[in-house]
Amino acid sequence: MRMRDTFIKPMHREGVRFVAIFAVVTIGLFLVSELLGWIGVGLTVWCYYFFRDPVRVPPARGGLVLSPADGIVSLIEQAVPPKELGMPETPLTRVSVFMNVFNCHVNRSPVAGEVVSIAYRPGKFFNASLDKASADNERNSLRIRMEDGRELAVVQIAGLVARRIVCFVKLQERLQAGDRFGLIRFGSRLDVYLPEGVTPLVSIGQTMVAGETVIADLISTDHIR
Template identity: 55%
Template structure:
């Protein structure tokens, strides 16, 4: 009779505690490390000043929470578009895409997700495919939940082409407090549905422009889970 392979012993002690923490506490996006490290160092150096230590500790924990990047599993059925960010649907309408996307001047379906300072702030690719265009446009810093923010605010537009030729635009929009957009994609890159591709610091909005004929599956006020909530079905 063949012997069953011996199963490894479960971790104990410190290893078990570390594994438990990793399973509960989301990892930190690399872009947030300086924002966490600086107040953490101040908390250590200010151990003789309780007020400084408390303030720096709170700041470090707040930044760690803001820049968290929880693991997500995107649905794999072909033709789906997933939410590019956590937050609440602020707009679900048709609109002319920003000229930078190169999608023409006719209105197309648009879904806007507003991110509060409490939401996860990394952005996820709504579809898998090839990056056709990446354009950063300077602008104002209106409140991100206003309709005019789509055209007036500072933004970074990314055009994605799926393997079957569908084009989906996703736009990171800076908000009233957010002043820094980070995008890791470049023209010609390949990306997978649900993969993290950037973030916006401290409050923002993300617009998704869909091909005409797409079936939008969300409505205003609905809460999104980036990479996991199905936003729409492509034609």
């Protein structure tokens, strides 16, 4: 890896127009004041950084549930998946990953499988770190069926300042673990509903890397929480 690649990450196409807007505003600020112009430069760099889309390398072994987002594990609890997905109303272990405005916001599939349901639901914009955000906030939910027939739900949840959930995938599309499936701007949360009987291997407060950090093992029976 070149030194440049350590600091300069590729940007997702969703961010191009936002960076362009920030850059145009920055030019205008320089016409008003040099100080304001340099503040604009800083905000433009932040915008580019927000939409970064670094290369991620999933674990080689299958049968793992990977984090769908960069951020911090904010909640681990039993909850029923969103009704609009049509899954059984049985409480499953839900692992929530909270993303702040400095995290990479490209979302990745936790497992390999087929997208059998996509459901968008409008809602409110509470702080995404709060428990009630799962039920009340705007969200977009995916139901993924794995080769062994088990299903997993992953839910994009808008946050306090997030006003746009983007989903890249379509019904019946097949995903590999770690594939990009969406993006949220600007600050939000991802919930993963693990299959029944699967125990998470992460703890509240743990830092997650999308497409790389293992949340759970679908194969091993030697689970450690």
